[in-house]
């Protein structure tokens with residue numbers, strides 16, 4: 001889903017923030033108003049793991065070398081105030097642009113054409129926007145984050161053994177992958193395949209959930225063993241399978257219930273946004289294909305040498321990201337990189353490659369990547385949704401193809417050349433166009 005368009009490994013300069021520039025998209029709020037309240041900031045300070053990172057929970061390759069005092073002693077949370085600055089990303093109010101009544105049964109309001117146009121314009125200009133007033137309860141967002149932290153901070157070996165993907169090709173030998181064994185109480189009670197699987201080192205997985213390592217760079221200078229390693233671990237969650245199982249373990253079962261509820265909310269949001277961006281054929285988006293990725297970006301003792309997720313475009317129709325208060329997500333627009341600042345209770349909606357093709361390139365799948373941090377771990381949750389299985393996407397710019405064709409091409413490219421060529425491979429040639 002999130003494979004990689006590798007360009008360079010040097011972080012490009014970030015454009016300075018130009019607050020509330022003269023843009024056609026309305027900036028609907030003052031970031032100060034949306035900042036976490038004092039009690040929440042205190043809770044986050046005391047529960048944040050940066051103070052005493054639990055390196056036992058990191059995959060072995062991510063653990064700092066024994067003599068690296070700078071990372072062992074870091075305690076940045078107490079010195080850095082949590083400030084949430086507005087950024088240049090267009091902001092859209094969900095409630096104003098949709099017909100779904102998400103708040104109460106009495107709060108209907110007219111759908112505003114200006115707001116709809118603003119979404120379309122954001123998707124043309126940026127390929128992403130920030131969504132406010134999305135109707136997902138802040139308690140749900142906080143609880144998922146909290147339970148994700150609890151699960152990620154389990155010892156690495158426990159995570160490897162708890163989350164069985166049912167995929168025998170995986171290993172637990174310290175190579176990126178997904179575990180095969182299942183621990184006591186972690187198995188779904190009715191013998192179904194575990195819908196939650198653990199991975200690390202790359203966000204690119206095969207359809208069966210195995211980690212897909214990109215081919216290595218041919219440059220001998222760079223061609224070390226870890227060349228394609230990305231500083232990330234995560235849970236891959238199949239939403240359709242999630243409702244078929246129950247865990248005996250209370251921690252896992254609570255996490256499962258939270259994810260199930262969150263998945264439904266995200267499906268609602270994605271469906272509405274897709275309607276606004278269309279009209280498109282209804283099978284160009286299928287809620288049954290929805291997956292969640294819950295990520296932790298561990299602290300990295302050499303953050304300038306690696307990415308949490310390398311520069312890429314998403315292969316989805318739409319991706320919806322919720323990030324914690326750490327930051328690190330960057331997006332590319334007009335030859336510049338922009339920080340996507342963490343702003344409480346907001347979601348980031350990305351256009352994926354499938355939507356770019358369906359829209360005849362009217363909307364752009366946005367290039368983005370995630371930086372890692374020396375002092376803080378970062379948690380984010382992504383929802384990704386795709387066209388209905390087998391649907392052929394027809395467009396004036398591309399040869400007809402299905403998402404399965406696209407995914408197979410991406411996986412082939414990753415294995416052979418190490419980077420995703422993406423839609424480029426499906427474009428009509430000049431010869432075909434004439």
Ligand SMILES: O=C(O)CCC(=O)C(=O)O
Nearest residue numbers: 002321323329370380382
């Ligand atoms: O963690 C994030 O903020 C972004 C994740 C992402 O880009 C992806 O999973 O494709």
Ligand SMILES: [Fe+2]
Nearest residue numbers: 002313314368
């Ligand atoms: Fe992405």
